[in-house]
Every structure is written in structure tokens, then in C-alpha cells.
Amino acid sequence: MSQLLEGKTALILGIANKWSLAFAIAQAFRREGAKLILTYQGERLKRSVEDLAGELGEPRVLECDVTKDDDLAQLTESLEGGRLDAVVHSIAFANREDLERPFVETSRAGYLLAQEVSSYSMVAVARAAAPLMTGGGAMITLTYLGSTRVLTNYNVMGVAKAALEASVRYLASELGPRGIRVNAISAGPVKTASARGIRDFSKILQVVGEHAPLRRNTDPAEVADAAVFLASDLGRGVTGDVMFVDAGFHIMGL
Ligand code: NAD
Numbered sequence: 669m670s671q672l673l674e675g676k677t678a679l680i681l682g683i684a685n686k687w688s689l690a691f692a693i694a695q696a697f698r699r700e701g702a703k704l705i706l707t708y709q710g711e712r713l714k715r716s717v718e719d720l721a722g723e724l725g726e727p728r729v730l731e732c733d734v735t736k737d738d739d740l741a742q743l744t745e746s747l748e749g750g751r752l753d754a755v756v757h758s759i760a761f762a763n764r765e766d767l768e769r770p771f772v773e774t775s776r777a778g779y780l781l782a783q784e785v786s787s788y789s790m791v792a793v794a795r796a797a798a799p800l801m802t803g804g805g806a807m808i809t810l811t812y813l814g815s816t817r818v819l820t821n822y823n824v825m826g827v828a829k830a831a832l833e834a835s836v837r838y839l840a841s842e843l844g845p846r847g848i849r850v851n852a853i854s855a856g857p858v859k860t861a862s863a864r865g866i867r868d869f870s871k872i873l874q875v876v877g878e879h880a881p882l883r884r885n886t887d888p889a890e891v892a893d894a895a896v897f898l899a900s901d902l903g904r905g906v907t908g909d910v911m912f913v914d915a916g917f918h919i920m921g922l
Pocket of ligand 1 (some may be wrong): 681682683684685687688690691709710715732733734735757758759760761785810811812813854855856857858859860861862864
């Protein structure tokens with residue numbers, strides 16, 4: 669059977685451990701024949717990501733903290749001469765206290781940090797990667813329903829995701845003429861290290877599992893398969909979009 673990403677090279681940012689959505693995406697991309705390049709945030713995660721790389725056919729693994737312009741410049745430099753066909757941005761961060769106290773109490777620094785890591789970084793990554801996508805390609809980021817709905821304890825991250833989704837539209841508009849498509853996948857809640865930072869996350873899983881049209885939670889492999897679609901030629905007509913992979917939860921009212 670032919671593989672959907674055969675002959676394509678994908679840069680995947682955001683693997684921390686085996687529960688990371690980016691790891692599920694990397695597994696699916698490899699299954700579909702993509703050549704991978706992975707990044708990790710910093711020294712603390714180097715070992716973990718290098719170990720996981722072993723399960724992914726030993727791709728290149730590079731350090732990249734998206735808050736550091738030098739790291740992003742270094743990333744472009746190390747990849748120069750090669751061609752990228754897909755980029756997965758699976759990165760977010762907010763201070764735990766900003767996910768616990770009332771939104772109105774968000775500090776200036778906490779607000780800016782969430783925006784910098786979770787939203788602006790997509791713009792910075794797109795700028796670093798686009799020159800390498802000489803044959804066009806696909807950029808994919810991960811978002812959540814808290815961008816358009818008020819979800820308890822999501823707070824400052826919801827605002828960052830709203831900015832991220834708007835950035836996807838502006839990037840799609842600008843990069844489209846170069847054949848680069850930019851989309852977001854809005855995943856249902858999945859228990860990952862980042863999700864554990866959200867207070868009462870297990871309650872969210874329970875409510876979604878009970879009320880989503882499919883009456884269950886989201887499997888990371890479903891998010892990964894949607895990313896395969898968007899990165900592959902099957903997704904060639906889709907750009908600037910937010911695709912929900914959440915067992916249908918986002919359509920529900922009361
Ligand atoms: P995760 O903790 O496994 O991944 C988050 C990643 O962000 C980590 O790899 C971390 O190293 C990286 N990161 C944070 N700051 C960084 C920086 N300065 N530089 C480089 N990397 C940095 O958790 P996850 O749930 O897999 O999150 C991945 C994406 O999916 C995030 O954007 C998250 O908001 C989104 N998402 C998650 C869920 C969920 O329920 N888990 C639902 C919808 C969307």
C-alpha cells in the first residue's frame with residue numbers, strides 16, 4: 669500500500685515524552701513514510717526525546733527553545749540545503765498560577781509569557797521554516813476549544829489559543845501564494861504533561877466523555893491521523909482552517 673507522506677520531510681517541534689501529541693504525530697508521520705526531524709525544548713528534555721527518536725528510526729534531533737531567536741536561527745541554518753515539506757508546531761506554556769486564579773488576576777508577565785510561547789512562537793517558527801519549504805508544504809499547529817469558549821481554568825491559555833488561530837489565518841494568507849498551507853487542529857482533551865497543569869483536568873475528561881457526540885474522549889492517534897491528512901496531498905485544498913478532532917464535543921450546547 670502506498671504511504672501518504674512518502675518522499676516528504678517533516679520538522680516536528682514539541683515532543684517532551686511519549687504522551688506528547690507531537691509524539692503521536694511523529695509516529696503516524698513515520699508510519700506514512702515521512703522522514704522526520706525532531707526538536708526538543710532544552711537540555712532537560714534531550715535524553716527523553718533522543719530515547720523516543722530510537723522508536724522513530726533515529727531521525728535528526730535538534731535543540732530549539734522557541735523563545736530564543738538564536739535557537740530558531742540555528743535551526744534554519746542546520747536545515748539549510750535540505751527541503752522541508754511539513755512543520756508541526758505542538759508547543760504551549762502558561763504559568764500554573766495563571767491557570768488556577770481568576771482570569772482577571774492574570775499578571776502582565778504571565779499573559780505575555782503565554783502569548784510568547786503558545787502563539788507568537790508559531791509566527792517565529794513559520795518565518796524560520798518557510799524558506800526551507802521550497803516546494804510548498806504544510807504547517808500545522810495544535811489548538812483547543814478554549815480559544816472561542818470560556819472553559820473553566822483554561823484562562824490565559826484560551827486567549828493565547830485565540831491569537832494562535834488568528835495567526836494561522838494570517839500566515840495562511842501570506843504563505844499560500846508560495847504553496848504553503850497553514851492549519852490548526854483543535855484536539856479534544858488528552859492527558860499529557862501540559863494538560864496536567866490545568867486544574868481539575870480529569871473532570872474535563874469526564875464531562876467530554878459523557879457529552880461528546882461519540883460519547884468518548886479523543887485518542888492521540890486520531891489527532892495524528894488528521895495531521896497526516898493535512899500534511900499529505902489529500903489536504904491540498906485546505907488552508908487557514910481549524911479542524912476539530914474532539915469526538916464532536918465542540919458542536920454541543922447545553
Ligand atoms: P506536552 O507537554 O507533551 O507538549 C507541550 C510541548 O511544548 C513540550 O514538548 C514542551 O517542551 C514544549 N514547549 C514549551 N515551551 C517551549 C519552548 N519555550 N520552546 C520549545 N518548546 C516548548 O503537551 P501536549 O498536550 O502534547 O501539548 C502539545 C500542544 O497540543 C499544545 O499546543 C497544547 O496546547 C495542544 N493541545 C493539547 C490538548 C490536550 O488536552 N493535551 C488539547 C488541545 C490542544
